[in-house]
Amino acid sequence: MRTDDGPAALDDPVGQSLVTRHAHLARRLGRAATYQADVATFSAVSTEPDAEDWADLAELLGPGAFADMFSCPATPPRDWQPVFTLEGRQMIWPGGNPADGPGAGSESDLVELGGDDVPDMLDLVARTEPGPFWPRTHELGTYLGIRVEGTLVAIAGERLRPPGWTEISAVCTAPEARGRGHAARLISGLAARIVARGDRPFLHVAERNSGAVALYERLGFKTRRQVTFRGFRTP
Template identity: 30%
Template sequence: MYEKLDNPVYHSLNEHHKKFCLNFGDSKFYNPEVAAFGGSSEVAKEKDITEYSKICDDFLIFGAKPYGNFEKELSQLVCDQYVLENKIDLDFTEKIDLLREENNEELLHFIKKFYPHYFKNRTPELGRYFGIFKDNKLVAVTGERMQMNDMTEVSAVITDTDYLGKGYAKQLVAFVSGKIFEDNKTPFLHVAETNTGAKKLYEKLGFHHRGTINLWGVKR
């Protein structure tokens, strides 16, 4: 049922995110101004990766370990993959705002402060982003990243360190997941295997663990 999640980048670029796709051989890559991710129908080849590295010098390949001889050893990040099959029943106590184009500068500054490597200037184009403001300051966000025709990834679950422990992430994840269900799609997400705190939150909200997926870091 969720076989496409074995290859989420490839299928996203083959479906809903086709407009962001750059094809190199059998591999598909996001426009690097939007996201530094790639994937292949089977195994990404050295030639395809080399071509993409001419325009993006630091990126991730999702799935099977790329084939070839690389000047720099590929780094490996193991992520747990979760799927949500039922809407989260939660009482929302915070005002959650849709972030619009006029919020992009603040959104980019906020996310790059905490996760500078995974967010690009055009990443907000991938989907909707929602935030919680306190005293006119953005203090927590969650949005959508990879998207297929029937599934959308919940991503960028970030809370300012000065506002942790207030349940903002829980409410944002529930809210964004609800929006995805309204689109008649299934929410899924990725979290580093070592991030036990986040995994406990997602499991408590009803996400079920589907398996693990490898992310291979390529640097030119």
């Protein structure tokens, strides 16, 4: 899990985040690392793991625990039970000012979310299922939301943070509030903040989510590579 602030950092975004800007949220043993359980389930091993690396990760997680290996291409030992496989893609912001893009608009109703908003965030995530989200996931970075008459109807936030890059994730809108451009404005608002501090935005999306892929492409994101997301259960 070497650090690298160029595009190669995106080949191991979980590992790169855990040993750099998310080190304070990590649990580590040897060359294996994972997030604190109530922050995220993502785990990482060396880019060329050996049996000791997998044993260290299994010890970190515990017996029969879920190991979300994200886009790690390495194959764990045979006694690790497969849980899921999901095809997806990694997309990056090509450059330029997101504030000038097609998703730009008024940010007057975008609010920054924090610990007091977690119950509402968890409720919205449960209703829309954008991906893994836990009680402390918001600590990974900035989360923005839109409230209508006090009700949280849309969110988007920052997740993985390998050097030089910040991932946009947890993009979701309540069913009754869709079709109003909320997701586009939240993504553009986050991207503008990321670029302003000197990072480049990137994101991951499931291939089967064609609507999200189309939205990200319309906003200007370009596909960098195809990825396969995989999860396992430790022995």
